[in-house]
Amino acid sequence: MMRVGIVNAVGGSNIINKNKVVVNVVGYGAKGDGKTDSSKGFVKAWSAVCGSKKAATMYIPKGRYLLNPIVFRGPCRNRVTLHIDGTLLAPSNYWAMGNSGYWILFIKINRLSVLGGTIDAKGAAFWACRKSGNKCPVGARSMTFNWVNNGVISGLTSINSQQTHLVINSCTNVLVKNVRLRAPDQSPNTDGIHVQGSTGVTITGATLRTGDDCISIGPATKNLHMTNINCGPGHGVSIGSLGKDQNEGGVQNVTLTNAVFTGSDNGVRIKSWARPTNGFVTNIVFQNLIMNGVKNPIIIDQNYCPSNKGCPRQSSGVKITQVTYKNIRGTSATKEAVKFDCSGSNPCRGIRLHNINLTYRVNKNVIASAISSCKNIAGTTTGVLIPRPCIPR
Numbered sequence: 001m002m003r004v005g006i007v008n009a010v011g012g013s014n015i016i017n018k019n020k021v022v023v024n025v026v027g028y029g030a031k032g033d034g035k036t037d038s039s040k041g042f043v044k045a046w047s048a049v050c051g052s053k054k055a056a057t058m059y060i061p062k063g064r065y066l067l068n069p070i071v072f073r074g075p076c077r078n079r080v081t082l083h084i085d086g087t088l089l090a091p092s093n094y095w096a097m098g099n100s101g102y103w104i105l106f107i108k109i110n111r112l113s114v115l116g117g118t119i120d121a122k123g124a125a126f127w128a129c130r131k132s133g134n135k136c137p138v139g140a141r142s143m144t145f146n147w148v149n150n151g152v153i154s155g156l157t158s159i160n161s162q163q164t165h166l167v168i169n170s171c172t173n174v175l176v177k178n179v180r181l182r183a184p185d186q187s188p189n190t191d192g193i194h195v196q197g198s199t200g201v202t203i204t205g206a207t208l209r210t211g212d213d214c215i216s217i218g219p220a221t222k223n224l225h226m227t228n229i230n231c232g233p234g235h236g237v238s239i240g241s242l243g244k245d246q247n248e249g250g251v252q253n254v255t256l257t258n259a260v261f262t263g264s265d266n267g268v269r270i271k272s273w274a275r276p277t278n279g280f281v282t283n284i285v286f287q288n289l290i291m292n293g294v295k296n297p298i299i300i301d302q303n304y305c306p307s308n309k310g311c312p313r314q315s316s317g318v319k320i321t322q323v324t325y326k327n328i329r330g331t332s333a334t335k336e337a338v339k340f341d342c343s344g345s346n347p348c349r350g351i352r353l354h355n356i357n358l359t360y361r362v363n364k365n366v367i368a369s370a371i372s373s374c375k376n377i378a379g380t381t382t383g384v385l386i387p388r389p390c391i392p393r
Contacts (some may be wrong), residue, residue: 004138014048020054022047028255032063036324038137039068050076050109053215054117057081060117064089069100069140074109083154094126094162095137095386102141103162106148113152117336118143119143123160125264139189141164144173154178164191165210171198178205192234195221197249203229210234214264219279229259236266239284241304243277243318250280260290263333267297268325272318272343274303274311280319291330297358298325300377302343316343333362336374337387351379357386 006369022044026032026368030041034284036115042058042065049056055078062173063086073080073367089105090096097103103121106112120141129136142161145151151174158165165181168174175195183190192208195201196218214231217239231237237259239251261267272279291297302318306312320342337358342348360370374390379387 006253006323019055021049021052021054022059023056024059024061026061030060030065032061034064034066034089036066037068039070042067042070049080050074051076053293053362055079056322057083058264058282060084060088062086066091067104068104068128069097069103071105071107072105072109076109079105079111080109080114081113082135083107086214087118087120090121090140092122092125094122094129097137098128099138101138101140102144104143104195105145105146107146108148109151110149111172111323112148112150114156116153118156118157118159120159120214121161123162123183123187126162126382130173130188133287143166143167144257145169145174147171149174149219151175153252156347157181159183161190163189164194166193167317168193168195168198168201170196171201173200174198174202176201176203176206177312180207181207183211185209185211187188188280190331191216193225194218197221199223201225203227206230208234213238217251219251220252221251224254226256227258229256230262231259232262232292234264235263236269236296238266238269238271239281240269242281243272243275243279243316246277247392248277248279250282251281251284252280254283255285256287256289258288260292261294261297262292263294265298266296267291267328268292268299269296270300270320270323271304272302272316274305274314274316274343276312277317279317281323282321285326286324287326289328291328291332291358293331293333293361295333295338296339297330298328298338298356299333300340300342303341313345316346317347318343320348323348324352325356326356328355329357331367332358332370335368335371336373337370338373338389340377340391342376342378347376347378349378351377352387353381353385353391354380355383355385359386360388
């Protein structure tokens with residue numbers, strides 16, 4: 001990690017060598033005192049980095065930097081890196097975030113790296129507003145990447161997001177590595193990572209403790225690989241909800257391997273609205289997973305319809321095919337460990353179970369048999385299967 005020779009850049013001066021430029025935000029007016037608004041200093045430093053002909057690094061040294069909603073916009077002239085050794089703080093007054101829906105936004109950038117650091121969105125007051133029923137702003141996602149290609153997010157810690165911690169939207173070839181995202185288990189809509197409309201995203205080595213999905217996967221997501229994930233508390237790894245719109249891109253080629261779920265509401269879930277759509281889910285693999293006291297370790301729910309509104313005929317148009325569950329073991333916090341509630345008009349097809357071993361943890365000292373349930377599904381089963389499978393052959 002790059003540390004030396006960059007902390008003392010002051011007065012707007014940059015350090016330049018043969019191959020790269022390093023821009024210190026302190027030199028552009030940012031102050032790491034946790035009180036002074038450093039937004040303008042960050043924007044000025046970004047302008048220098050993004051406009052550099054050489055590969056450039058925007059360096060945030062140790063300290064606490066107060067930031068109002070901020071946009072880092074491309075395209076940039078060369079590769080750009082944000083190296084964060086400090087902590088970025090949102091305003092204490094949640095109304096200062098406005099209704100844009102973002103706090104830190106990266107947009108239309110190629111070859112971007114965000115390395116290290118902590119971001120603290122101070123979400124508790126916003127969650128309390130939501131809970132009270134009073135008028136509140138829409139809430140902000142902590143860090144959003146829109147139309148970013150060939151990106152890396154590594155070593156980032158995000159705490160107490162108002163809403164989703166990290167959003168990857170309409171991106172290509174993005175690596176998310178060794179991130180730690182946390183918010184209390186009762187904090188509303190604080191998803192860990194949301195991926196949508198993106199191709200070639202890899203998420204590895206993530207520790208996700210949230211009040212909503214650890215990872216949520218939206219429409220038009222392709223070639224998503226997730227590995228070495230620790231999830232819980234939270235709502236698990238969810239494909240969906242899908243099918244809210246009539247015309248919607250499908251989700252395909254998604255793998256989750258080597259993950260541990262602890263005390264989460266769900267393990268692996270596919271969820272769709274019970275309404276007409278041309279959406280689909282295909283070629284999905286969930287394998288080498290451990291469940292520790294998870295309420296719904298394996299679940300497909302195609303009857304999602306909040307308040308029972310907008311769901312004519314209560315039937316999902318999302319077509320779910322070629323989903324494999326392999327080498328999944330551990331304990332369920334409910335008796336029904338496996339639940340496939342598929343669409344009556346578009347039954348799930350090609351569902352494969354191989355080596356599933358899930359028991360029902362009644363309490364700390366008692367383990368009992370679990371059960372599975374199936375509706376509108378066809379597939380195959382092989383290997384050790386506990387609970388007894390319900391998929392018709």
